[in-house]
Amino acid sequence: MSGEIHQETSRTHPGARKRRKVVVTGLGATTALGGDVTSTWDAMLRGENGIRRLDDDPAMRDMPRQIGGRVRVEPGPGLEPLQRVRLSRTAQLAVTAAGEAWQDAGLAGFAGDPERVAVVVAAAVADMTALIDGWEALKNRGWNRVPPLTAPLSMGNASAAAVSVLLDARAGANTTVSACSSGTQAVATAADLIRRGVVDVVAAGGAEAPLHPMVLGAFAAMQALSKRVDDPASASRPYDRDRDGMVLGEGAGVLIMESEEHARARGARCYAEVVGIGSSSDAYHLVQPEPSGKGTAKAILHSLADAGLAPADVAHVNGNGVATGAGDASEARGIRDVFEGTARPPAVSANKSMIGHTLGAAGAIESIATVLSLHHGTVPPTRNFTAAERGLFLHVVHDAPWQLGDGEAVAVKNSSGFGGHNVARASAARRSGPAPDPSAGSRARIAGGAAIPPAGAGGR
Numbered sequence: 001m002s003g004e005i006h007q008e009t010s011r012t013h014p015g016a017r018k019r020r021k022v023v024v025t026g027l028g029a030t031t032a033l034g035g036d037v038t039s040t041w042d043a044m045l046r047g048e049n050g051i052r053r054l055d056d057d058p059a060m061r062d063m064p065r066q067i068g069g070r071v072r073v074e075p076g077p078g079l080e081p082l083q084r085v086r087l088s089r090t091a092q093l094a095v096t097a098a099g100e101a102w103q104d105a106g107l108a109g110f111a112g113d114p115e116r117v118a119v120v121v122a123a124a125v126a127d128m129t130a131l132i133d134g135w136e137a138l139k140n141r142g143w144n145r146v147p148p149l150t151a152p153l154s155m156g157n158a159s160a161a162a163v164s165v166l167l168d169a170r171a172g173a174n175t176t177v178s179a180c181s182s183g184t185q186a187v188a189t190a191a192d193l194i195r196r197g198v199v200d201v202v203a204a205g206g207a208e209a210p211l212h213p214m215v216l217g218a219f220a221a222m223q224a225l226s227k228r229v230d231d232p233a234s235a236s237r238p239y240d241r242d243r244d245g246m247v248l249g250e251g252a253g254v255l256i257m258e259s260e261e262h263a264r265a266r267g268a269r270c271y272a273e274v275v276g277i278g279s280s281s282d283a284y285h286l287v288q289p290e291p292s293g294k295g296t297a298k299a300i301l302h303s304l305a306d307a308g309l310a311p312a313d314v315a316h317v318n319g320n321g322v323a324t325g326a327g328d329a330s331e332a333r334g335i336r337d338v339f340e341g342t343a344r345p346p347a348v349s350a351n352k353s354m355i356g357h358t359l360g361a362a363g364a365i366e367s368i369a370t371v372l373s374l375h376h377g378t379v380p381p382t383r384n385f386t387a388a389e390r391g392l393f394l395h396v397v398h399d400a401p402w403q404l405g406d407g408e409a410v411a412v413k414n415s416s417g418f419g420g421h422n423v424a425r426a427s428a429a430r431r432s433g434p435a436p437d438p439s440a441g442s443r444a445r446i447a448g449g450a451a452i453p454p455a456g457a458g459g460r
Contacts, residue, residue: 321350
Protein backbone atom coordinates (compact mmCIF):
# COMPACT_ATOMS: atom_id res chain seq x y z
CA MET A 1 0.00 0.00 0.00
CA SER A 2 3.12 2.17 -0.03
CA GLY A 3 2.25 3.67 3.37
CA GLU A 4 -1.10 5.10 2.33
CA ILE A 5 -4.64 4.30 3.40
CA HIS A 6 -6.62 2.66 0.59
CA GLN A 7 -8.80 5.49 -0.71
CA GLU A 8 -11.50 3.72 -2.68
CA THR A 9 -13.00 0.27 -3.02
CA SER A 10 -15.08 0.28 -6.18
CA ARG A 11 -16.66 -3.11 -5.57
CA THR A 12 -18.59 -2.75 -2.34
CA HIS A 13 -21.18 -4.98 -0.72
CA PRO A 14 -24.59 -3.23 -0.82
CA GLY A 15 -24.80 -3.16 2.97
CA ALA A 16 -21.22 -1.97 3.39
CA ARG A 17 -21.72 1.70 2.51
CA LYS A 18 -22.88 2.56 6.01
CA ARG A 19 -20.25 0.55 7.81
CA ARG A 20 -16.77 1.76 8.57
CA LYS A 21 -13.74 0.50 6.69
CA VAL A 22 -11.27 -1.59 8.66
CA VAL A 23 -7.51 -1.31 8.17
CA VAL A 24 -4.51 -3.11 9.66
CA THR A 25 -1.90 -0.71 11.07
CA GLY A 26 0.31 -2.83 13.34
CA LEU A 27 1.72 -6.36 13.47
CA GLY A 28 3.41 -8.38 16.20
CA ALA A 29 4.44 -12.03 16.43
CA THR A 30 6.66 -14.57 18.12
CA THR A 31 7.06 -17.94 16.42
CA ALA A 32 9.33 -20.90 15.89
CA LEU A 33 11.02 -18.89 13.14
CA GLY A 34 11.69 -15.67 15.03
CA GLY A 35 10.94 -13.49 18.02
CA ASP A 36 9.24 -10.75 16.03
CA VAL A 37 7.44 -10.11 12.75
CA THR A 38 10.51 -9.14 10.75
CA SER A 39 12.55 -12.24 11.61
CA THR A 40 9.52 -14.51 11.16
CA TRP A 41 8.60 -13.01 7.77
CA ASP A 42 12.16 -13.11 6.46
CA ALA A 43 12.47 -16.77 7.49
CA MET A 44 9.13 -17.57 5.83
CA LEU A 45 10.30 -16.06 2.56
CA ARG A 46 13.39 -18.26 2.75
CA GLY A 47 11.27 -21.33 3.46
CA GLU A 48 13.14 -22.07 6.68
CA ASN A 49 12.30 -24.78 9.18
CA GLY A 50 11.17 -24.05 12.73
CA ILE A 51 10.34 -27.65 13.72
CA ARG A 52 12.82 -29.29 16.07
CA ARG A 53 13.20 -32.18 18.46
CA LEU A 54 11.90 -31.51 21.98
CA ASP A 55 13.78 -34.24 23.81
CA ASP A 56 15.96 -31.66 25.54
CA ASP A 57 12.93 -31.37 27.84
CA PRO A 58 13.06 -34.36 30.26
CA ALA A 59 9.26 -34.49 30.37
CA MET A 60 9.18 -35.15 26.62
CA ARG A 61 11.63 -38.04 26.45
CA ASP A 62 9.03 -40.77 26.82
CA MET A 63 6.65 -39.22 24.32
CA PRO A 64 6.10 -40.91 20.95
CA ARG A 65 6.25 -37.60 19.01
CA GLN A 66 9.04 -35.44 20.45
CA ILE A 67 9.02 -32.75 17.77
CA GLY A 68 7.39 -29.34 17.65
CA GLY A 69 7.72 -25.68 16.83
CA ARG A 70 9.03 -24.09 20.01
CA VAL A 71 9.37 -20.30 19.85
CA ARG A 72 12.80 -19.20 18.67
CA VAL A 73 13.06 -16.46 21.35
CA GLU A 74 11.84 -17.02 24.89
CA PRO A 75 9.37 -14.36 26.08
CA GLY A 76 10.96 -13.67 29.47
CA PRO A 77 13.53 -10.92 28.71
CA GLY A 78 10.96 -8.47 27.35
CA LEU A 79 8.55 -8.82 30.26
CA GLU A 80 8.24 -6.93 33.52
CA PRO A 81 9.17 -8.99 36.63
CA LEU A 82 5.53 -9.35 37.73
CA GLN A 83 4.51 -10.45 34.25
CA ARG A 84 6.95 -13.35 34.43
CA VAL A 85 5.29 -14.52 37.66
CA ARG A 86 1.65 -13.69 37.08
CA LEU A 87 1.25 -14.63 33.43
CA SER A 88 1.09 -18.12 31.97
CA ARG A 89 3.43 -18.97 29.12
CA THR A 90 0.55 -18.50 26.67
CA ALA A 91 -0.22 -15.04 28.04
CA GLN A 92 3.47 -14.11 28.00
CA LEU A 93 3.58 -14.93 24.29
CA ALA A 94 0.41 -12.89 23.72
CA VAL A 95 1.78 -9.86 25.56
CA THR A 96 5.07 -10.09 23.64
CA ALA A 97 3.26 -10.03 20.29
CA ALA A 98 0.79 -7.35 21.37
CA GLY A 99 3.55 -5.04 22.59
CA GLU A 100 5.33 -5.28 19.25
CA ALA A 101 2.11 -4.69 17.31
CA TRP A 102 1.19 -1.65 19.41
CA GLN A 103 4.62 -0.14 18.81
CA ASP A 104 4.49 -0.99 15.11
CA ALA A 105 1.13 0.79 14.79
CA GLY A 106 2.63 3.95 16.29
CA LEU A 107 0.19 3.85 19.21
CA ALA A 108 2.74 3.80 22.03
CA GLY A 109 2.24 7.13 23.77
CA PHE A 110 -0.73 8.02 21.57
CA ALA A 111 -3.29 9.97 23.58
CA GLY A 112 -6.33 8.03 22.42
CA ASP A 113 -9.50 7.13 24.28
CA PRO A 114 -9.06 3.77 26.08
CA GLU A 115 -12.84 3.41 26.13
CA ARG A 116 -12.64 3.02 22.33
CA VAL A 117 -9.95 0.33 22.37
CA ALA A 118 -10.81 -3.38 22.60
CA VAL A 119 -8.97 -6.70 22.64
CA VAL A 120 -9.90 -9.99 20.96
CA VAL A 121 -7.31 -12.71 21.62
CA ALA A 122 -8.04 -16.32 20.71
CA ALA A 123 -7.23 -19.55 22.52
CA ALA A 124 -7.99 -23.12 21.55
CA VAL A 125 -6.75 -25.05 24.60
CA ALA A 126 -5.66 -22.10 26.77
CA ASP A 127 -2.70 -22.87 29.08
CA MET A 128 -2.76 -26.55 29.96
CA THR A 129 0.55 -26.32 31.84
CA ALA A 130 -0.87 -24.20 34.66
CA LEU A 131 -3.84 -26.52 35.10
CA ILE A 132 -1.77 -29.71 35.00
CA ASP A 133 0.84 -28.32 37.38
CA GLY A 134 -1.97 -27.42 39.77
CA TRP A 135 -3.34 -30.96 39.56
CA GLU A 136 0.09 -32.45 40.25
CA ALA A 137 0.47 -30.23 43.32
CA LEU A 138 -2.97 -31.28 44.58
CA LYS A 139 -2.30 -34.96 43.97
CA ASN A 140 1.17 -35.03 45.50
CA ARG A 141 1.09 -32.39 48.24
CA GLY A 142 -2.54 -31.51 48.99
CA TRP A 143 -5.02 -28.81 48.08
CA ASN A 144 -3.30 -26.11 50.14
CA ARG A 145 -0.18 -26.42 47.96
CA VAL A 146 -2.01 -25.68 44.72
CA PRO A 147 -0.51 -22.43 43.32
CA PRO A 148 -2.96 -19.60 44.11
CA LEU A 149 -2.93 -18.30 40.52
CA THR A 150 -3.78 -21.69 38.96
CA ALA A 151 -7.35 -20.67 38.07
CA PRO A 152 -6.65 -17.32 36.36
CA LEU A 153 -3.51 -18.63 34.64
CA SER A 154 -5.33 -21.59 33.09
CA MET A 155 -8.50 -19.82 31.97
CA GLY A 156 -9.08 -19.27 28.27
CA ASN A 157 -9.41 -15.50 28.70
CA ALA A 158 -6.00 -15.12 30.36
CA SER A 159 -4.22 -13.84 27.26
CA ALA A 160 -6.98 -11.38 26.36
CA ALA A 161 -7.01 -10.06 29.92
CA ALA A 162 -3.23 -9.65 29.99
CA VAL A 163 -3.21 -7.78 26.66
CA SER A 164 -6.03 -5.49 27.80
CA VAL A 165 -4.02 -4.56 30.90
CA LEU A 166 -0.89 -3.98 28.80
CA LEU A 167 -2.70 -1.66 26.36
CA ASP A 168 -5.17 -0.10 28.82
CA ALA A 169 -7.94 -1.30 26.51
CA ARG A 170 -11.29 -0.69 28.26
CA ALA A 171 -13.86 -1.33 25.52
CA GLY A 172 -13.84 -5.09 26.07
CA ALA A 173 -11.43 -8.00 26.40
CA ASN A 174 -12.83 -10.87 24.35
CA THR A 175 -11.71 -14.44 23.68
CA THR A 176 -12.71 -16.48 20.64
CA VAL A 177 -12.67 -20.26 21.04
CA SER A 178 -13.36 -22.16 17.83
CA ALA A 179 -10.59 -24.75 17.76
CA CYS A 180 -7.96 -24.21 15.06
CA SER A 181 -9.94 -21.38 13.45
CA SER A 182 -9.91 -19.33 16.68
CA GLY A 183 -7.22 -16.87 15.54
CA THR A 184 -8.95 -16.04 12.27
CA GLN A 185 -12.23 -15.77 14.15
CA ALA A 186 -10.60 -13.19 16.46
CA VAL A 187 -9.65 -11.05 13.46
CA ALA A 188 -13.17 -11.38 12.04
CA THR A 189 -14.74 -10.44 15.38
CA ALA A 190 -12.46 -7.41 15.64
CA ALA A 191 -13.42 -6.29 12.14
CA ASP A 192 -17.08 -6.54 13.03
CA LEU A 193 -16.63 -4.42 16.18
CA ILE A 194 -14.94 -1.68 14.18
CA ARG A 195 -17.39 -1.83 11.28
CA ARG A 196 -20.34 -1.32 13.63
CA GLY A 197 -18.72 1.67 15.30
CA VAL A 198 -18.44 0.00 18.69
CA VAL A 199 -14.70 0.75 18.92
CA ASP A 200 -11.97 2.56 16.99
CA VAL A 201 -9.03 0.23 17.67
CA VAL A 202 -8.76 -3.51 18.36
CA ALA A 203 -5.74 -5.64 19.21
CA ALA A 204 -6.77 -8.94 17.59
CA GLY A 205 -4.95 -12.24 17.44
CA GLY A 206 -4.19 -15.45 19.24
CA ALA A 207 -1.63 -17.20 21.44
CA GLU A 208 -0.97 -20.81 22.34
CA ALA A 209 1.68 -22.87 24.16
CA PRO A 210 0.59 -26.49 23.61
CA LEU A 211 4.00 -28.20 23.79
CA HIS A 212 3.17 -30.11 26.95
CA PRO A 213 3.41 -33.93 27.19
CA MET A 214 -0.31 -34.24 27.93
CA VAL A 215 -1.31 -32.20 24.87
CA LEU A 216 1.15 -33.98 22.60
CA GLY A 217 -0.02 -37.31 24.00
CA ALA A 218 -3.66 -36.44 23.35
CA PHE A 219 -3.00 -35.56 19.70
CA ALA A 220 -0.76 -38.60 19.27
CA ALA A 221 -3.53 -40.83 20.63
CA MET A 222 -5.81 -39.45 17.90
CA GLN A 223 -3.22 -40.44 15.28
CA ALA A 224 -3.17 -36.77 14.24
CA LEU A 225 0.59 -36.12 14.54
CA SER A 226 3.32 -36.74 11.99
CA LYS A 227 5.48 -39.77 12.61
CA ARG A 228 8.57 -38.21 11.04
CA VAL A 229 10.30 -37.71 14.38
CA ASP A 230 13.72 -38.55 12.95
CA ASP A 231 13.50 -35.76 10.38
CA PRO A 232 11.67 -32.80 11.98
CA ALA A 233 12.47 -30.46 9.11
CA SER A 234 10.38 -32.51 6.68
CA ALA A 235 7.59 -33.52 9.06
CA SER A 236 4.96 -30.86 8.34
CA ARG A 237 3.89 -31.33 4.70
CA PRO A 238 0.69 -29.41 3.90
CA TYR A 239 -1.07 -30.57 0.72
CA ASP A 240 1.77 -32.95 -0.13
CA ARG A 241 0.90 -36.47 -1.25
CA ASP A 242 3.20 -37.87 1.48
CA ARG A 243 1.75 -35.87 4.37
CA ASP A 244 1.14 -37.98 7.48
CA GLY A 245 -0.10 -35.59 10.15
CA MET A 246 0.35 -32.25 11.83
CA VAL A 247 3.19 -30.96 14.00
CA LEU A 248 2.25 -28.82 16.99
CA GLY A 249 3.87 -25.46 17.59
CA GLU A 250 3.66 -22.55 20.01
CA GLY A 251 3.56 -18.84 19.33
CA ALA A 252 1.44 -15.72 19.14
CA GLY A 253 0.32 -13.19 16.58
CA VAL A 254 -1.47 -9.87 17.11
CA LEU A 255 -2.79 -7.39 14.53
CA ILE A 256 -3.74 -3.82 15.38
CA MET A 257 -6.91 -3.02 13.47
CA GLU A 258 -8.52 0.41 13.24
CA SER A 259 -11.32 2.21 11.52
CA GLU A 260 -9.98 3.96 8.46
CA GLU A 261 -10.98 7.40 9.74
CA HIS A 262 -9.18 6.84 13.06
CA ALA A 263 -6.04 5.67 11.30
CA ARG A 264 -6.18 8.53 8.83
CA ALA A 265 -6.68 11.12 11.58
CA ARG A 266 -3.44 10.14 13.27
CA GLY A 267 -1.49 9.66 10.02
CA ALA A 268 -1.00 5.92 10.44
CA ARG A 269 0.62 3.62 7.91
CA CYS A 270 -1.78 0.97 6.61
CA TYR A 271 -0.74 -2.55 5.63
CA ALA A 272 -4.07 -3.66 4.17
CA GLU A 273 -7.83 -3.33 4.42
CA VAL A 274 -10.05 -6.10 5.80
CA VAL A 275 -12.85 -6.08 3.24
CA GLY A 276 -14.86 -9.22 4.00
CA ILE A 277 -15.48 -11.87 6.63
CA GLY A 278 -17.36 -15.17 6.39
CA SER A 279 -17.96 -18.32 8.39
CA SER A 280 -19.77 -21.64 8.26
CA SER A 281 -20.13 -24.87 10.19
CA ASP A 282 -19.83 -28.36 8.77
CA ALA A 283 -22.30 -29.82 11.31
CA TYR A 284 -20.76 -33.13 10.36
CA HIS A 285 -18.40 -34.62 12.98
CA LEU A 286 -16.61 -33.65 16.20
CA VAL A 287 -13.17 -34.17 14.62
CA GLN A 288 -13.34 -35.14 10.95
CA PRO A 289 -13.96 -32.43 8.34
CA GLU A 290 -16.85 -32.79 5.93
CA PRO A 291 -15.15 -34.60 3.01
CA SER A 292 -16.47 -32.50 0.12
CA GLY A 293 -15.13 -29.25 1.57
CA LYS A 294 -18.44 -27.46 1.09
CA GLY A 295 -18.10 -25.77 4.51
CA THR A 296 -14.75 -24.30 3.50
CA ALA A 297 -16.21 -23.17 0.19
CA LYS A 298 -19.16 -21.48 1.91
CA ALA A 299 -16.95 -19.58 4.34
CA ILE A 300 -14.75 -18.28 1.52
CA LEU A 301 -17.74 -17.35 -0.63
CA HIS A 302 -19.38 -15.58 2.31
CA SER A 303 -16.23 -13.51 2.87
CA LEU A 304 -16.12 -12.54 -0.81
CA ALA A 305 -19.82 -11.69 -0.93
CA ASP A 306 -19.37 -9.56 2.18
CA ALA A 307 -16.63 -7.67 0.35
CA GLY A 308 -18.53 -7.41 -2.93
CA LEU A 309 -15.84 -9.45 -4.67
CA ALA A 310 -15.84 -12.42 -7.02
CA PRO A 311 -13.54 -15.47 -6.89
CA ALA A 312 -11.71 -14.14 -9.96
CA ASP A 313 -10.58 -11.13 -7.88
CA VAL A 314 -8.51 -13.26 -5.49
CA ALA A 315 -4.79 -13.56 -6.16
CA HIS A 316 -3.73 -15.51 -3.06
CA VAL A 317 -5.19 -17.91 -0.50
CA ASN A 318 -3.35 -18.47 2.75
CA GLY A 319 -4.59 -21.96 3.48
CA ASN A 320 -5.34 -23.87 6.64
CA GLY A 321 -2.85 -26.51 5.44
CA VAL A 322 -2.87 -28.66 8.56
CA ALA A 323 -1.05 -31.57 6.83
CA THR A 324 -3.51 -34.31 7.81
CA GLY A 325 -4.92 -36.58 5.13
CA ALA A 326 -8.58 -35.73 5.61
CA GLY A 327 -8.07 -32.08 6.55
CA ASP A 328 -6.03 -31.08 3.52
CA ALA A 329 -8.20 -33.10 1.15
CA SER A 330 -11.38 -31.42 2.38
CA GLU A 331 -9.85 -27.93 2.21
CA ALA A 332 -8.43 -28.53 -1.26
CA ARG A 333 -11.84 -29.59 -2.57
CA GLY A 334 -13.45 -26.51 -1.04
CA ILE A 335 -10.89 -24.15 -2.56
CA ARG A 336 -11.19 -25.92 -5.91
CA ASP A 337 -14.98 -25.53 -5.91
CA VAL A 338 -14.73 -21.79 -5.24
CA PHE A 339 -12.08 -20.99 -7.83
CA GLU A 340 -12.69 -23.62 -10.48
CA GLY A 341 -13.23 -21.93 -13.82
CA THR A 342 -11.46 -18.69 -12.96
CA ALA A 343 -8.85 -17.61 -15.48
CA ARG A 344 -6.10 -17.44 -12.85
CA PRO A 345 -6.74 -19.58 -9.75
CA PRO A 346 -5.05 -18.13 -6.67
CA ALA A 347 -1.61 -19.11 -5.43
CA VAL A 348 -1.98 -21.13 -2.22
CA SER A 349 0.54 -21.17 0.62
CA ALA A 350 0.58 -22.87 4.04
CA ASN A 351 2.71 -21.43 6.84
CA LYS A 352 2.28 -24.44 9.16
CA SER A 353 4.91 -26.18 7.07
CA MET A 354 7.49 -23.97 8.80
CA ILE A 355 6.11 -23.09 12.24
CA GLY A 356 3.86 -26.05 13.00
CA HIS A 357 0.22 -25.92 14.03
CA THR A 358 -0.11 -23.28 16.74
CA LEU A 359 -3.81 -24.05 17.33
CA GLY A 360 -5.51 -20.87 18.61
CA ALA A 361 -2.61 -18.72 17.39
CA ALA A 362 -2.49 -20.25 13.91
CA GLY A 363 -5.07 -18.05 12.21
CA ALA A 364 -3.56 -14.92 13.75
CA ILE A 365 0.04 -15.64 12.74
CA GLU A 366 -1.13 -16.72 9.29
CA SER A 367 -3.26 -13.57 9.00
CA ILE A 368 -0.08 -11.56 9.54
CA ALA A 369 1.60 -13.52 6.74
CA THR A 370 -1.42 -12.86 4.51
CA VAL A 371 -1.31 -9.13 5.20
CA LEU A 372 2.43 -9.00 4.53
CA SER A 373 1.98 -10.96 1.30
CA LEU A 374 -0.33 -8.21 0.09
CA HIS A 375 1.79 -5.40 1.48
CA HIS A 376 5.01 -6.62 -0.13
CA GLY A 377 3.46 -8.37 -3.13
CA THR A 378 5.23 -11.61 -2.21
CA VAL A 379 3.75 -14.95 -1.13
CA PRO A 380 6.00 -17.23 0.98
CA PRO A 381 6.54 -20.79 -0.22
CA THR A 382 5.09 -23.90 1.34
CA ARG A 383 7.90 -25.96 2.79
CA ASN A 384 8.10 -29.72 2.07
CA PHE A 385 5.64 -29.66 -0.83
CA THR A 386 6.87 -31.94 -3.62
CA ALA A 387 3.74 -33.17 -5.37
CA ALA A 388 0.02 -33.06 -4.70
CA GLU A 389 -2.16 -36.07 -4.08
CA ARG A 390 -4.02 -37.09 -7.21
CA GLY A 391 -7.19 -35.07 -7.55
CA LEU A 392 -6.17 -32.26 -5.17
CA PHE A 393 -5.77 -29.50 -7.73
CA LEU A 394 -4.26 -26.58 -5.85
CA HIS A 395 -1.73 -24.05 -7.13
CA VAL A 396 0.69 -24.50 -4.23
CA VAL A 397 3.57 -22.03 -3.92
CA HIS A 398 6.77 -23.92 -3.12
CA ASP A 399 10.55 -23.79 -3.51
CA ALA A 400 10.61 -19.97 -3.74
CA PRO A 401 8.28 -17.00 -3.11
CA TRP A 402 5.56 -16.08 -5.58
CA GLN A 403 5.42 -12.47 -6.78
CA LEU A 404 2.10 -10.66 -7.03
CA GLY A 405 1.62 -7.99 -9.67
CA ASP A 406 1.16 -4.26 -9.18
CA GLY A 407 -2.15 -2.61 -8.40
CA GLU A 408 -4.87 -3.78 -6.05
CA ALA A 409 -4.54 -7.35 -4.83
CA VAL A 410 -6.98 -9.45 -2.81
CA ALA A 411 -6.09 -12.38 -0.56
CA VAL A 412 -8.20 -14.76 1.51
CA LYS A 413 -7.12 -16.30 4.79
CA ASN A 414 -8.87 -19.63 5.30
CA SER A 415 -9.09 -21.53 8.60
CA SER A 416 -10.89 -24.64 9.81
CA GLY A 417 -10.99 -26.48 13.11
CA PHE A 418 -12.25 -29.48 15.04
CA GLY A 419 -16.02 -29.45 15.29
CA GLY A 420 -16.44 -28.12 11.76
CA HIS A 421 -15.61 -24.46 12.38
CA ASN A 422 -14.76 -22.65 9.13
CA VAL A 423 -13.72 -18.99 9.00
CA ALA A 424 -12.43 -16.93 6.08
CA ARG A 425 -11.29 -13.35 5.85
CA ALA A 426 -10.70 -11.35 2.67
CA SER A 427 -8.15 -8.52 2.65
CA ALA A 428 -7.15 -6.06 -0.05
CA ALA A 429 -4.18 -3.79 -0.59
CA ARG A 430 -3.05 -1.43 -3.32
CA ARG A 431 0.66 -1.52 -4.06
CA SER A 432 3.21 -0.49 -6.62
CA GLY A 433 6.68 -1.84 -7.03
CA PRO A 434 9.05 -3.78 -9.26
CA ALA A 435 7.71 -5.99 -12.00
CA PRO A 436 6.96 -9.60 -11.06
CA ASP A 437 9.77 -12.09 -11.36
CA PRO A 438 9.42 -13.51 -14.89
CA SER A 439 10.71 -16.89 -13.71
CA ALA A 440 8.01 -17.23 -11.07
CA GLY A 441 5.92 -19.48 -13.28
CA SER A 442 7.92 -22.49 -12.16
CA ARG A 443 7.33 -21.79 -8.47
CA ALA A 444 3.69 -22.67 -8.03
CA ARG A 445 2.29 -25.84 -9.49
CA ILE A 446 -0.83 -27.95 -9.47
CA ALA A 447 -0.99 -31.72 -9.35
CA GLY A 448 0.57 -33.18 -12.44
CA GLY A 449 3.23 -30.47 -12.67
CA ALA A 450 1.36 -27.90 -14.78
CA ALA A 451 2.84 -24.51 -14.00
CA ILE A 452 0.93 -21.29 -13.36
CA PRO A 453 1.82 -18.60 -15.91
CA PRO A 454 4.12 -15.83 -14.70
CA ALA A 455 2.48 -13.49 -12.19
CA GLY A 456 2.50 -10.56 -14.60
CA ALA A 457 0.53 -12.41 -17.26
CA GLY A 458 -3.21 -12.32 -17.71
CA GLY A 459 -3.65 -8.93 -16.07
CA ARG A 460 -3.04 -10.22 -12.56
